[in-house]
Protein backbone atom coordinates (compact mmCIF):
# COMPACT_ATOMS: atom_id res chain seq x y z
CA UNK A 1 0.00 0.00 0.00
CA UNK A 2 2.95 2.34 0.40
CA UNK A 3 2.66 3.49 -3.22
CA UNK A 4 -0.64 5.10 -2.25
CA UNK A 5 0.96 7.38 0.33
CA UNK A 6 0.74 11.07 -0.59
CA UNK A 7 3.65 11.71 -2.94
CA UNK A 8 4.68 14.96 -1.21
CA UNK A 9 4.85 13.15 2.11
CA UNK A 10 6.89 10.34 0.53
CA UNK A 11 9.48 12.87 -0.55
CA UNK A 12 9.94 14.31 2.91
CA UNK A 13 13.19 13.10 4.49
CA UNK A 14 13.74 12.35 8.16
CA UNK A 15 15.56 15.31 9.69
CA UNK A 16 19.36 15.03 9.55
CA UNK A 17 19.45 16.08 13.21
CA UNK A 18 17.25 13.16 14.19
CA UNK A 19 19.33 10.77 12.03
CA UNK A 20 22.46 11.84 13.86
CA UNK A 21 20.79 11.50 17.28
CA UNK A 22 19.64 7.97 16.33
CA UNK A 23 23.14 7.06 15.22
CA UNK A 24 24.70 8.43 18.39
CA UNK A 25 22.46 6.16 20.44
CA UNK A 26 24.48 3.26 19.01
CA UNK A 27 27.70 4.75 20.45
CA UNK A 28 27.07 4.64 24.21
CA UNK A 29 30.42 6.25 25.07
CA UNK A 30 29.94 9.22 22.72
CA UNK A 31 29.73 12.83 23.89
CA UNK A 32 26.77 14.32 22.09
CA UNK A 33 26.59 17.94 21.08
CA UNK A 34 23.68 17.40 18.74
CA UNK A 35 20.55 18.26 20.62
CA UNK A 36 18.71 21.53 20.36
CA UNK A 37 17.10 21.60 23.75
CA UNK A 38 18.03 23.14 27.08
CA UNK A 39 19.86 20.88 29.54
CA UNK A 40 18.26 22.58 32.54
CA UNK A 41 15.18 21.11 34.25
CA UNK A 42 11.93 23.06 34.02
CA UNK A 43 11.98 25.51 36.99
CA UNK A 44 10.38 23.88 40.05
CA UNK A 45 7.62 26.49 40.52
CA UNK A 46 6.39 25.76 36.98
CA UNK A 47 6.44 22.00 37.57
CA UNK A 48 4.45 22.57 40.77
CA UNK A 49 1.82 24.53 38.83
CA UNK A 50 1.52 21.60 36.42
CA UNK A 51 1.05 19.20 39.32
CA UNK A 52 -1.55 21.50 40.86
CA UNK A 53 -3.46 21.53 37.59
CA UNK A 54 -3.61 17.73 37.75
CA UNK A 55 -4.63 17.68 41.42
CA UNK A 56 -7.38 20.18 40.71
CA UNK A 57 -8.64 18.18 37.74
CA UNK A 58 -7.90 20.92 35.25
CA UNK A 59 -7.65 18.22 32.65
CA UNK A 60 -10.38 19.04 30.15
CA UNK A 61 -10.37 20.93 26.85
CA UNK A 62 -9.69 24.62 27.07
CA UNK A 63 -10.85 27.30 24.62
CA UNK A 64 -9.38 26.52 21.19
CA UNK A 65 -7.14 29.57 21.30
CA UNK A 66 -5.98 28.67 24.81
CA UNK A 67 -6.83 29.78 28.35
CA UNK A 68 -7.66 33.50 28.39
CA UNK A 69 -5.26 34.08 31.33
CA UNK A 70 -2.45 32.47 29.37
CA UNK A 71 -3.14 34.47 26.21
CA UNK A 72 -3.09 37.62 28.31
CA UNK A 73 0.12 36.56 30.05
CA UNK A 74 1.75 35.87 26.67
CA UNK A 75 0.60 39.22 25.24
CA UNK A 76 1.91 41.00 28.38
CA UNK A 77 5.22 39.13 28.12
CA UNK A 78 5.95 40.17 24.52
CA UNK A 79 4.67 43.66 25.22
CA UNK A 80 6.91 44.14 28.26
CA UNK A 81 9.97 42.51 26.72
CA UNK A 82 9.80 43.44 23.04
CA UNK A 83 7.31 46.30 22.77
CA UNK A 84 4.78 44.23 20.80
CA UNK A 85 1.10 45.01 21.09
CA UNK A 86 -1.40 42.16 20.64
CA UNK A 87 -4.99 41.78 21.76
CA UNK A 88 -5.09 38.57 23.82
CA UNK A 89 -8.70 37.95 22.80
CA UNK A 90 -8.19 38.00 19.06
CA UNK A 91 -4.52 37.99 18.21
CA UNK A 92 -2.88 35.28 20.33
CA UNK A 93 -3.17 31.50 19.90
CA UNK A 94 -1.63 28.98 22.29
CA UNK A 95 -0.17 26.07 20.32
CA UNK A 96 1.53 22.73 20.92
CA UNK A 97 5.03 24.20 20.77
CA UNK A 98 6.48 26.55 18.20
CA UNK A 99 6.36 23.61 15.78
CA UNK A 100 2.58 23.62 15.70
CA UNK A 101 2.57 27.41 15.62
CA UNK A 102 4.60 27.19 12.41
CA UNK A 103 2.30 24.51 11.04
CA UNK A 104 -0.91 26.49 11.49
CA UNK A 105 0.75 29.67 10.26
CA UNK A 106 2.02 28.15 7.03
CA UNK A 107 -1.15 26.14 6.40
CA UNK A 108 -3.23 29.27 6.82
CA UNK A 109 -1.33 31.36 4.30
CA UNK A 110 0.44 29.00 1.88
CA UNK A 111 -1.32 27.24 -0.99
CA UNK A 112 -0.25 25.58 -4.25
CA UNK A 113 2.08 27.77 -6.31
CA UNK A 114 3.12 30.01 -3.41
CA UNK A 115 6.81 30.62 -2.81
CA UNK A 116 8.28 31.07 0.66
CA UNK A 117 11.72 32.63 1.04
CA UNK A 118 13.83 30.89 3.67
CA UNK A 119 17.35 31.67 4.80
CA UNK A 120 19.82 28.85 4.16
CA UNK A 121 21.30 27.23 6.20
CA UNK A 122 18.26 26.90 8.48
CA UNK A 123 16.22 24.80 10.89
CA UNK A 124 14.76 21.94 8.84
CA UNK A 125 11.22 22.25 10.22
CA UNK A 126 9.86 24.74 7.68
CA UNK A 127 10.35 23.10 4.30
CA UNK A 128 8.24 19.94 4.88
CA UNK A 129 5.22 22.01 5.96
CA UNK A 130 5.55 24.28 2.93
CA UNK A 131 5.78 21.21 0.70
CA UNK A 132 2.64 19.70 2.25
CA UNK A 133 0.82 22.97 1.52
CA UNK A 134 1.80 22.66 -2.16
CA UNK A 135 4.17 25.61 -1.87
CA UNK A 136 7.83 25.92 -2.79
CA UNK A 137 10.69 26.81 -0.47
CA UNK A 138 13.04 29.26 -2.13
CA UNK A 139 16.32 29.40 -0.26
CA UNK A 140 18.24 32.60 0.18
CA UNK A 141 21.94 31.74 0.39
CA UNK A 142 23.22 33.62 3.45
CA UNK A 143 26.74 32.19 3.45
CA UNK A 144 28.23 35.31 1.93
CA UNK A 145 26.41 37.68 4.30
CA UNK A 146 27.56 36.27 7.64
CA UNK A 147 24.38 34.10 7.65
CA UNK A 148 22.16 37.17 7.57
CA UNK A 149 18.92 37.58 5.60
CA UNK A 150 19.75 41.01 4.22
CA UNK A 151 17.22 43.17 2.38
CA UNK A 152 19.42 42.96 -0.69
CA UNK A 153 19.43 39.15 -0.77
CA UNK A 154 15.67 39.05 -0.19
CA UNK A 155 15.00 41.59 -2.94
CA UNK A 156 16.89 39.43 -5.45
CA UNK A 157 14.57 36.46 -4.78
CA UNK A 158 11.18 38.19 -4.53
CA UNK A 159 8.71 37.27 -7.30
CA UNK A 160 4.99 37.82 -7.64
CA UNK A 161 4.56 34.29 -6.29
CA UNK A 162 6.37 35.11 -3.02
CA UNK A 163 3.69 34.81 -0.35
CA UNK A 164 5.88 34.81 2.74
CA UNK A 165 9.39 35.10 4.02
CA UNK A 166 10.66 33.30 7.08
CA UNK A 167 13.06 35.01 9.46
CA UNK A 168 14.63 33.11 12.35
CA UNK A 169 16.66 35.13 14.84
CA UNK A 170 18.49 34.08 16.86
CA UNK A 171 19.05 31.44 14.22
CA UNK A 172 19.12 27.72 14.47
CA UNK A 173 21.77 26.57 13.37
CA UNK A 174 24.01 29.66 13.18
CA UNK A 175 23.21 31.52 16.40
CA UNK A 176 23.13 34.76 14.41
CA UNK A 177 20.82 37.59 15.41
CA UNK A 178 19.49 40.19 12.97
CA UNK A 179 20.59 43.69 13.94
CA UNK A 180 18.08 46.50 14.29
CA UNK A 181 19.51 48.02 11.14
CA UNK A 182 18.99 44.83 9.15
CA UNK A 183 15.44 44.43 10.46
CA UNK A 184 14.71 48.03 9.50
CA UNK A 185 15.99 47.49 5.97
CA UNK A 186 13.95 44.30 5.56
CA UNK A 187 10.89 46.17 6.86
CA UNK A 188 11.50 48.99 4.38
CA UNK A 189 11.73 46.51 1.53
CA UNK A 190 8.57 44.56 2.44
CA UNK A 191 6.31 47.17 4.07
CA UNK A 192 3.04 47.33 2.18
CA UNK A 193 3.97 44.52 -0.24
CA UNK A 194 1.59 41.53 -0.35
CA UNK A 195 4.10 39.33 1.47
CA UNK A 196 3.83 37.92 4.99
CA UNK A 197 6.78 37.84 7.34
CA UNK A 198 6.87 34.76 9.54
CA UNK A 199 9.18 35.72 12.36
CA UNK A 200 10.39 32.67 14.29
CA UNK A 201 11.58 34.11 17.58
CA UNK A 202 11.66 30.91 19.64
CA UNK A 203 15.19 31.79 20.87
CA UNK A 204 14.31 35.42 21.71
CA UNK A 205 15.15 35.00 25.39
CA UNK A 206 18.59 33.68 24.51
CA UNK A 207 20.25 36.77 23.05
CA UNK A 208 23.48 37.44 24.92
CA UNK A 209 24.90 40.85 24.23
CA UNK A 210 21.95 43.05 23.28
CA UNK A 211 18.16 43.18 23.73
CA UNK A 212 16.04 41.05 21.40
CA UNK A 213 14.16 43.04 18.77
CA UNK A 214 11.14 41.82 16.86
CA UNK A 215 10.43 42.99 13.33
CA UNK A 216 6.75 43.20 14.29
CA UNK A 217 7.59 46.12 16.59
CA UNK A 218 8.75 48.28 13.67
CA UNK A 219 6.26 50.85 12.34
CA UNK A 220 3.57 49.33 10.13
CA UNK A 221 4.97 45.79 10.31
CA UNK A 222 2.48 44.19 12.68
CA UNK A 223 -0.12 44.03 9.88
CA UNK A 224 1.91 41.65 7.75
CA UNK A 225 3.89 39.74 10.38
CA UNK A 226 3.13 36.55 12.26
CA UNK A 227 5.37 36.14 15.28
CA UNK A 228 6.15 32.61 16.48
CA UNK A 229 7.37 32.12 20.02
CA UNK A 230 7.00 29.70 22.93
CA UNK A 231 8.35 28.44 26.21
CA UNK A 232 10.46 25.51 24.98
CA UNK A 233 13.79 27.30 25.08
CA UNK A 234 13.15 30.26 27.41
CA UNK A 235 11.74 28.18 30.25
CA UNK A 236 13.30 24.81 29.49
CA UNK A 237 9.88 23.38 28.67
CA UNK A 238 10.38 21.48 25.40
CA UNK A 239 8.31 18.51 26.52
CA UNK A 240 5.37 20.55 27.79
CA UNK A 241 4.67 21.68 24.20
CA UNK A 242 3.63 25.29 24.63
CA UNK A 243 4.05 27.80 21.82
CA UNK A 244 2.28 30.95 20.65
CA UNK A 245 1.32 32.77 17.50
CA UNK A 246 0.90 36.54 17.53
CA UNK A 247 -0.87 37.82 14.43
CA UNK A 248 -3.33 40.54 13.42
CA UNK A 249 -6.95 39.59 14.20
CA UNK A 250 -7.88 39.30 10.50
CA UNK A 251 -5.24 36.55 10.04
CA UNK A 252 -5.47 34.99 13.49
CA UNK A 253 -9.16 34.17 13.04
CA UNK A 254 -8.25 31.95 10.06
CA UNK A 255 -5.31 30.39 11.85
CA UNK A 256 -7.61 29.50 14.70
CA UNK A 257 -9.74 27.35 12.36
CA UNK A 258 -6.69 25.38 11.27
CA UNK A 259 -5.64 25.01 14.90
CA UNK A 260 -9.10 23.91 16.01
CA UNK A 261 -9.30 21.10 13.46
CA UNK A 262 -5.69 20.17 14.09
CA UNK A 263 -5.30 19.78 17.88
CA UNK A 264 -8.42 21.47 19.37
CA UNK A 265 -6.23 23.09 22.01
CA UNK A 266 -2.80 22.79 23.60
CA UNK A 267 -2.55 20.53 26.69
CA UNK A 268 -4.57 22.07 29.52
CA UNK A 269 -2.07 20.95 32.16
CA UNK A 270 0.81 22.55 30.27
CA UNK A 271 -1.21 25.73 29.83
CA UNK A 272 -1.63 26.08 33.59
CA UNK A 273 2.10 25.54 34.05
CA UNK A 274 2.72 28.16 31.35
CA UNK A 275 0.59 30.73 33.20
CA UNK A 276 2.88 30.25 36.18
CA UNK A 277 5.96 30.56 33.94
CA UNK A 278 4.81 33.91 32.59
CA UNK A 279 3.17 35.47 35.63
CA UNK A 280 5.33 34.43 38.61
CA UNK A 281 7.42 37.56 38.20
CA UNK A 282 10.64 35.55 37.92
CA UNK A 283 12.99 35.81 35.00
CA UNK A 284 13.66 32.10 34.62
CA UNK A 285 15.62 32.57 31.42
CA UNK A 286 18.14 34.90 33.05
CA UNK A 287 20.25 32.37 35.04
CA UNK A 288 20.19 29.92 32.13
CA UNK A 289 21.22 32.69 29.79
CA UNK A 290 24.19 33.55 31.96
CA UNK A 291 25.32 29.94 31.92
CA UNK A 292 24.82 29.58 28.15
CA UNK A 293 26.79 32.74 27.57
CA UNK A 294 29.76 31.42 29.57
CA UNK A 295 29.58 28.17 27.60
CA UNK A 296 29.36 30.02 24.30
CA UNK A 297 32.46 32.02 25.18
CA UNK A 298 34.31 28.89 26.23
CA UNK A 299 33.43 26.80 23.15
CA UNK A 300 33.95 29.72 20.78
CA UNK A 301 37.45 30.39 22.18
CA UNK A 302 38.35 26.73 21.97
CA UNK A 303 37.10 26.50 18.38
CA UNK A 304 39.15 29.52 17.41
CA UNK A 305 42.27 28.01 18.94
CA UNK A 306 41.58 24.62 17.35
CA UNK A 307 41.26 26.37 14.01
CA UNK A 308 37.56 25.84 13.34
CA UNK A 309 36.63 29.32 12.21
CA UNK A 310 33.15 30.66 12.49
CA UNK A 311 31.96 32.34 9.26
CA UNK A 312 32.28 35.78 10.78
CA UNK A 313 35.01 36.64 13.26
CA UNK A 314 32.50 37.69 15.92
CA UNK A 315 30.74 35.31 18.24
CA UNK A 316 27.20 34.21 17.38
CA UNK A 317 24.89 36.46 19.38
CA UNK A 318 22.19 34.03 20.48
CA UNK A 319 20.52 30.58 20.76
CA UNK A 320 22.88 27.81 21.91
CA UNK A 321 24.63 26.87 18.69
CA UNK A 322 27.93 27.47 16.97
CA UNK A 323 28.25 26.72 13.28
CA UNK A 324 31.94 26.56 12.39
CA UNK A 325 33.27 25.95 8.91
CA UNK A 326 35.04 22.62 8.32
CA UNK A 327 35.65 23.30 4.62
CA UNK A 328 39.43 23.42 5.04
CA UNK A 329 39.72 19.68 5.70
CA UNK A 330 38.53 18.46 2.31
CA UNK A 331 35.73 16.43 3.90
CA UNK A 332 32.00 16.83 3.44
CA UNK A 333 30.09 17.78 6.58
CA UNK A 334 28.74 14.20 6.75
CA UNK A 335 32.22 12.71 6.43
CA UNK A 336 33.61 15.07 9.06
CA UNK A 337 30.82 14.30 11.53
CA UNK A 338 31.03 10.52 10.96
CA UNK A 339 34.81 10.44 11.29
CA UNK A 340 34.68 12.55 14.46
CA UNK A 341 32.10 10.21 15.95
CA UNK A 342 34.01 7.08 14.93
CA UNK A 343 37.45 8.21 16.00
CA UNK A 344 36.83 10.48 18.97
CA UNK A 345 33.28 9.67 20.01
CA UNK A 346 32.02 13.23 19.70
CA UNK A 347 28.72 13.82 17.90
CA UNK A 348 27.93 17.05 16.05
CA UNK A 349 25.29 17.64 13.38
CA UNK A 350 26.52 17.79 9.77
CA UNK A 351 25.67 21.17 8.25
CA UNK A 352 23.77 19.63 5.35
CA UNK A 353 20.98 18.79 7.82
CA UNK A 354 20.17 22.51 7.54
CA UNK A 355 19.72 22.55 3.75
CA UNK A 356 22.39 22.33 1.07
CA UNK A 357 23.58 25.77 2.17
CA UNK A 358 24.89 24.24 5.39
CA UNK A 359 27.34 21.99 3.56
CA UNK A 360 30.88 22.71 4.71
CA UNK A 361 29.84 23.42 8.30
CA UNK A 362 28.84 21.50 11.43
CA UNK A 363 26.46 22.52 14.19
CA UNK A 364 27.71 22.32 17.74
CA UNK A 365 25.12 22.74 20.47
CA UNK A 366 26.40 24.07 23.78
CA UNK A 367 23.28 23.14 25.71
CA UNK A 368 25.48 20.73 27.67
CA UNK A 369 27.37 20.97 30.95
CA UNK A 370 30.76 22.68 30.98
CA UNK A 371 32.29 19.34 31.91
CA UNK A 372 30.94 17.66 28.76
CA UNK A 373 31.92 20.65 26.64
CA UNK A 374 35.50 20.63 27.98
CA UNK A 375 35.96 16.94 27.27
CA UNK A 376 34.36 17.27 23.84
CA UNK A 377 36.63 20.19 22.91
CA UNK A 378 39.72 18.22 24.01
CA UNK A 379 38.67 15.35 21.77
CA UNK A 380 37.85 17.68 18.89
CA UNK A 381 41.27 19.28 19.22
CA UNK A 382 42.99 15.89 18.94
CA UNK A 383 40.84 15.04 15.92
CA UNK A 384 41.55 18.27 14.11
CA UNK A 385 45.28 18.15 14.79
CA UNK A 386 45.34 14.68 13.20
CA UNK A 387 43.42 15.95 10.17
CA UNK A 388 45.81 18.90 9.77
CA UNK A 389 44.48 22.09 8.30
Ligand code: PMP
Pocket residue numbers: 036096097098099100123125168171172200202230231232238242243
Ligand atom coordinates in the same frame (compact mmCIF):
# COMPACT_ATOMS: atom_id res chain seq x y z
N1 PMP B 1 11.89 26.96 15.47
C1 PMP B 1 13.21 26.74 15.63
C2 PMP B 1 14.16 27.64 14.94
C3 PMP B 1 13.65 25.69 16.43
O1 PMP B 1 14.97 25.49 16.58
C4 PMP B 1 12.72 24.84 17.07
C5 PMP B 1 13.11 23.68 17.94
N2 PMP B 1 14.35 23.15 17.79
C6 PMP B 1 11.36 25.11 16.87
C7 PMP B 1 10.98 26.18 16.08
C8 PMP B 1 10.30 24.25 17.49
O2 PMP B 1 10.16 24.52 18.86
P1 PMP B 1 9.13 23.75 19.79
O3 PMP B 1 9.91 22.73 20.56
O4 PMP B 1 8.56 24.80 20.69
O5 PMP B 1 8.11 23.12 18.92
